[in-house]
Amino acid sequence: MSALTVYVEGIGVWSPQLADFDALRAALMGEVPTPPPPRPAATVLPAGERRRAPESVLLAVEVAAQAVAMSGREAAAMPCVFTSSHGDQAIMDYMCAVLASAPSELSPTRFHNSVHNAPAGYWTIATGCHAPSNAVCAQRASFGAGLLEAASLALADARPVLLVCSDTAGNGPLAEVTDSPAPFGCALVLSPQPGPSTLGRLVLHLCPGSIPDAPVASPVPAEWIARSPAAVALPLLALLAQGAGRCRLMAARSLAMDVRLEECA
Amino acid sequence: MLQPIAPLAISAYTATSALGRGREAHRRALEAARSGLRANDFSLAPLECWVGRVDGVEQAPLPAPLDSWECRNNRLAWLGLNQDGLVDAVRAARERYGATRVALLMGTSTASIGATEEAYRRLDPDGGFPDDMLRPPIHAPHSLAAFLAEALALEGPCLTISTACSSSAKVFASAERLIRLGVVDAALVGGVDTLCESVLFGFNALELVSRAPCRPFDRARSGISIGEAAGFALLERTDAAPRAPRLLGYGEASDAHHMSTPHPEGLGAELALRDALARAGLTPSQVDYINLHGTASLKNDEVEAALIARAFPPSTRASSTKGFTGHTLGAAGILEAVVTLLAIEHDLVPGNLGADDPDPGCGPQFAWSNEARPVQVALSNSFGFGGNNACLAFARGERSA
Numbered sequence: 001m002s003a004l005t006v007y008v009e010g011i012g013v014w015s016p017q018l019a020d021f022d023a024l025r026a027a028l029m030g031e032v033p034t035p036p037p038p039r040p041a042a043t044v045l046p047a048g049e050r051r052r053a054p055e056s057v058l059l060a061v062e063v064a065a066q067a068v069a070m071s072g073r074e075a076a077a078m079p080c081v082f083t084s085s086h087g088d089q090a091i092m093d094y095m096c097a098v099l100a101s102a103p104s105e106l107s108p109t110r111f112h113n114s115v116h117n118a119p120a121g122y123w124t125i126a127t128g129c130h131a132p133s134n135a136v137c138a139q140r141a142s143f144g145a146g147l148l149e150a151a152s153l154a155l156a157d158a159r160p161v162l163l164v165c166s167d168t169a170g171n172g173p174l175a176e177v178t179d180s181p182a183p184f185g186c187a188l189v190l191s192p193q194p195g196p197s198t199l200g201r202l203v204l205h206l207c208p209g210s211i212p213d214a215p216v217a218s219p220v221p222a223e224w225i226a227r228s229p230a231a232v233a234l235p236l237l238a239l240l241a242q243g244a245g246r247c248r249l250m251a252a253r254s255l256a257m258d259v260r261l262e263e264c265a
Numbered sequence: 266m267l268q269p270i271a272p273l274a275i276s277a278y279t280a281t282s283a284l285g286r287g288r289e290a291h292r293r294a295l296e297a298a299r300s301g302l303r304a305n306d307f308s309l310a311p312l313e314c315w316v317g318r319v320d321g322v323e324q325a326p327l328p329a330p331l332d333s334w335e336c337r338n339n340r341l342a343w344l345g346l347n348q349d350g351l352v353d354a355v356r357a358a359r360e361r362y363g364a365t366r367v368a369l370l371m372g373t374s375t376a377s378i379g380a381t382e383e384a385y386r387r388l389d390p391d392g393g394f395p396d397d398m399l400r401p402p403i404h405a406p407h408s409l410a411a412f413l414a415e416a417l418a419l420e421g422p423c424l425t426i427s428t429a430c431s432s433s434a435k436v437f438a439s440a441e442r443l444i445r446l447g448v449v450d451a452a453l454v455g456g457v458d459t460l461c462e463s464v465l466f467g468f469n470a471l472e473l474v475s476r477a478p479c480r481p482f483d484r485a486r487s488g489i490s491i492g493e494a495a496g497f498a499l500l501e502r503t504d505a506a507p508r509a510p511r512l513l514g515y516g517e518a519s520d521a522h523h524m525s526t527p528h529p530e531g532l533g534a535e536l537a538l539r540d541a542l543a544r545a546g547l548t549p550s551q552v553d554y555i556n557l558h559g560t561a562s563l564k565n566d567e568v569e570a571a572l573i574a575r576a577f578p579p580s581t582r583a584s585s586t587k588g589f590t591g592h593t594l595g596a597a598g599i600l601e602a603v604v605t606l607l608a609i610e611h612d613l614v615p616g617n618l619g620a621d622d623p624d625p626g627c628g629p630q631f632a633w634s635n636e637a638r639p640v641q642v643a644l645s646n647s648f649g650f651g652g653n654n655a656c657l658a659f660a661r662g663e664r665s666a
Contacts, residue, residue, distance in 0.1 A: 002447055079517075087406055087427075092378070096385035099462040103310070104469075111467035112525045112650055115374065116406055116427035121651025124519040130536055132517035133653060134435065137425050139407045145424045148448075149439060156442035173385060176393055177401040206448065208365040208420060252423035253414060255365060 004204040006151045007264070009073065009160065009197040010189035011240055012066030014040050014059060015227070016182060020066055025241040028219050040185070044075075044126050052109075053122060056088035059185040060119035060166045061126065067187035072197050073160055075127035078189070079153055080162040081134045082120040083146030085229035086170075086178045088113065093172035119164065142167075143186075143233040144249035144257050150190055151204055160191040167230040184228035186237055194264055200240060203260040211248050211256040218247060236261070269546035272513050273441060274662065275498050276506035277354035279345065280603035282494035282590045283317030287348035292607055295615045298635060300589050302478045302490050307460045312469055315478045316460060317492025317591025319344070334412040336380035336403050338373070342413060342457040345495025354499050355417050355453055361505075362450040364420040368443050371410040372426045372433030372456035374595030374649075377403045379461035409457050421449050427595065429649030430558075431517075432456055433496065434598030437657055438515040440500050451505075455497035458595040464491055471525060479561035479592070480619035481585035482570060482627050486561045492591025496599030498606075506662070510606050513547065513642070513658040516540025520652025527648060531568040534558075534646065537654040538576060545658035547642060549577045552658075554614050554643040555630075556605045559585020560592050561619070565648065567626055574628030582638070583630040588619030598647040602657055605645045609661050612639050 011021040018024050019036035026033045040062035042050055050058070060082055068075045086092070091114045098106050115121070117135035124133050132153075138145035143165040150163035166185030170178040194201070218235040219242075225231045235247040239261040251257040279287055283301025284294040294301065305311040307318060325344050327335050346352055358367050384398035398404075402411055410425045422443060426432050433456025440452035458464075468474045468491060475488035500512060518536035520528040527534070542549065555577070557569055566585075573583050586604050593600050608614060616634035617623075623633060645657045 004446065004448070085405065085407070092381070095463055095467075096378075096382050099382050099466060100385040100388075103462055103466045106466045106470045108467070108470040108472075111463070111470055114463070114467070115429045115650045117429055117649065117651045117653055118524070120428070120519075121524050121653070124521045124652060125523065128521050130519050130521050130533060132438075133428070133519045133651070134426060134439075134517075135428050135651075135653075137405070137407045137427060138423060139402065139405050139411060141423075142407075145422065148422055149424060152439075152442045152446055152448065156445055173388055173392060173394055174381065174404065177399065177404045179401065206365070206422070252421070253411060254420035255422065 004151045004155060006154050006190040006192060006202050007194050007198045008188055008200050008202055008240060009191050010067035010071030012063030012187035013237060014062050014185045024237055028238055028241050054088050054091055054113045056168045057119045057122045059168060059183055060164050061123055063166060063185040063187040064123055064162060064164045067189045068162060071189035073189060076129045077131060078160055078162050079131040080120060080123060081136060081146055081150040082164045083136045083142045085137055085139055085142040085167050086180055087116045089168050089174055089178055090171045093174045097172065138252060140229050140232060141250035141252050142229060144251040148251050154190045154192045158192050160189055163188045163190060165230045165233055167228045180228050182227040184231040186233045198264050201262045201264050205258040206251060207256045207258050209256060210254050211250055267540060267543040270441060270514060270544050272503055272511040273444060273500045274503045274506040274509040274511060276501050276509045277351055278498040278603055278606055279349035279351050280494060280496035280600050281319060281345035281348060282593060282600055283319060283492055284589055288607060292611055294589060295613060298616055298618055300478065300618055302591055308462055312465050313476055314474045315490045317490060318460060319493055331416055333400055334403060336377040338377040338379060338409060338457055338459045339412045341459050341493060341495045342409055346497055351497050358451045358499060359419065364418060366421055366450045367419050368422040368440060368449040368452040369410055369414050369419045370424050370436040370439050370452055370454045372436045372595050372598055373409050373458050374427060374429050374432055375458060375461055375463055376406045377408040378463050379459060382462050428653040429651060430594050430597050431647040431649035431653045431655040432595040432598060434647035434655035434657055435517060437512055438517055451499060451501045453497060453499055456596040456599040457495040458593055459493040464594060473562055478619060479587055481559035481561040481587050482566050482617055482624050483620035484622045484624045486566060489560045489562055490591040492593040494590060494593035494596040494600040496596060496603050508662045510609055510662050511660045513660050514541045514545030516656045518654045522652050525650050527565050527568045528652060531572040533652050533654040534569065534572055534648055537656040541644065541656040541658045547658060551642050552577065552581050552644055553640045554608050555581060555583040556601045556645040557583055557585040558646040558648045559587055561587060570624060570627045573630050577630050579629040581630050582614045582632045582636060584615055584617035584632045586615050601645045605643045605659055608640045609643055609659060612637060614638060614640065
């Protein structure tokens, strides 16, 4: 296939250690950044919603808002692709536990917050966004598959697209099978055209075959990536921190994606 | 602003639901106006409601090489895929284009969470999953698509879309983009959702489940009947199958209103509809039939009926087929796409089963009983929680001379 080329205009990051992209940049240079408060701020949400919203929503909305603010774009006009390998694991644990003991006591609010597109729903409601919104997953390839989906949407419809990738920490018995010990979220604003906010050009190329689980040479410590399925995005975020370079992501179980970041004049 | 897209051929398609296995079973049930709903007999302590349950899933284990994927949802996926020659059509596409040039895009709302629920009912004394349930891939929302990628030996882009009840409509849009951009040459799209405790008790907690069989657009409608289904469609460029029915367009939009109730004026639904018509290069008067979302929930039907009444001429026919199959949630988009394609193939407008006393808010477009009439162009609406809307546009393929 011919490569897909998109332009990065905004970046968001949140983990228990990293408040934003600047903190990631500092951490990669060996500094110890100040960790954020335990709950992502997610100030885009109205105060009441913010109090009630599940952690998965706060995390996704926080990184989405960071990326959109950096891009200088209007969230209301931008299609969005939210990706998460497991969705809200605390709610899944709650629901399965209640269903095993007292199913008729299931909370209606927790149920409607359990849908995989809950972060997309809260985000579009809070920002007044009527553009298409999507919620996707592909297990450990969720970030790469989401990047392919978001880039193809940006190019096919010739408009900027918000990509969000986040996973919460595993809870209860479910944690044993989800292998996601800590929350991690990141977001990118991708545009089909270069513009005044362009941070770099991404050239995506699909390569048949799977890639080894061990990350290729990257300044990101392997144990950071192992903390969350969403943290597989870290090698690409590290490239963005350094300005240029290449990395490989999984786009599917048997499909790798070569990602080249080029500086834009 | 939107330019029309090049249509795609739907070179193979199928569905399995409470109406039976495959297209012929669906055509027969639609023609006979026969509902597949039954009193809920799912689970140990069934809720008092009606469901659209697929017969025989319990007796249809996965073939041995695939048994690590065993769960109700993947069973139904495999059962559904083995109808109407879909497996052969996918194999032929894989040979023609190469395994990495065929995308696999599946919609589901709960995937195999039924298996996770079971694991929680049978936790080991130490509080962990029982050994036979320690299969991490089936406890993730991507279970369905990952299973199918292995079962069909596909190695192209593989994605699960999970936007609640619009999931398996939106897969058509993602597929069209990947084919148009030259990332792939074909895409297997579809969706599967199965009955599980999460959705039965979840929708019940939201007070959206009817005690009686659902009655979309009836004045006294009282909520949804939950169903299960599997459906698939193989999309290719039209030169590969000129006589096959076509995907003409699609529209996607967000309500930006509420997590579980639709926008009161149907704003997102109308945006998706306008988008689909623009991409398809159609005017409303060219639409012969619309398969409505029509869940039989009070508010959803009211908003959708008003949209149809203001956007289409009386000659356009519209109906919900949820009274036949129940609301199959993440599989509703593909199941109703298949029903819409059957309407085109057989010139059959299915009647809106279950509405004996039509809501006066419904316009003259509503087909309350079956109508035999030409269907060249048809739409299918799908709306989901989070205000997530999709509309698909289909048409008849080239007629042979």
